[in-house]
Amino acid sequence: MxxxxxxxxxxxxxxxxxxxxxxxxxxxxxxxxxxxxxxxxxxxxxxxxxxxxxxxxxxxxxxxxxxxxxxxxxxxxxGLGRAAGHPERADWLVWLHFSETISQHSAALTQQHIALYEDHMRSRIVMKLEAARLGKCYAALEQRLQGRDYILDGGFSAADVSVGQALYMALHFRRADEFPALSEWYGRITQREAFQKSLPTKGAVRLYEKAFYPVPEEA
Missing domain, CATH: 3.40.30.10 (Glutaredoxin)
Structure with missing residues (x-):
């Protein structure tokens, strides 16, 4: 079970x-x-x-x-893993856990935009910094995905799942339009049936009520 x-x-x-x-x-x-x-x-x-x-x-x-x-x-x-001794094991581990680097910035922005529901509780500086840090994560992925369909040369793996889900959350706060390889890869993996099944069902309570949360303009 x-x-x-x-x-x-x-x-x-x-x-x-x-x-x-x-x-x-x-x-x-x-x-x-x-x-x-x-x-x-x-x-x-x-x-x-x-x-x-x-x-x-x-x-x-x-x-x-x-x-x-x-x-x-x-x-x-x-085929989603790369076992000990596999030539792609090190890269698989690095990118699998890189998802948490992305997610920590998304979590900070989720707190700022959603958990802190009063405007006076929020920090525009924190929002701006964390969105910029997501941009650096996107740049690292853009470089990795040059000439690749997936994160690893050996094909789709759990690294794509982990990073792809992290990006799903991050895109609520930082767009990736200027990263073509990243955008193409994300479009590719989110067409997978398993990804579609993991999305919120119709009428489900969502964490994100909006598709995108921009950094607020300065007062």
Missing amino acids: IRLHHAHQTRSMRSLWMLHELGVEFEVVEHAFGKNLRSEDYLALNPAGRVPALEIDGKVLFETGAITEYLCDLYPRS
């Missing part, structure tokens, strides 16, 4: 996309983004009070990088 605890448009979408790519049977427990994740029952699954939590093989995993590596080890025939 595989059970994923998930909230729409959060990092748990990364694990949901992975499970759809693997084509395994699983169930999803949806959570609202908020205080219910701090209940005693949920904290027993993820002590940080965040999603995801993945119940599998009689154990509970949290942290998306750990979940991704575990699933790739469990299902090696999927």
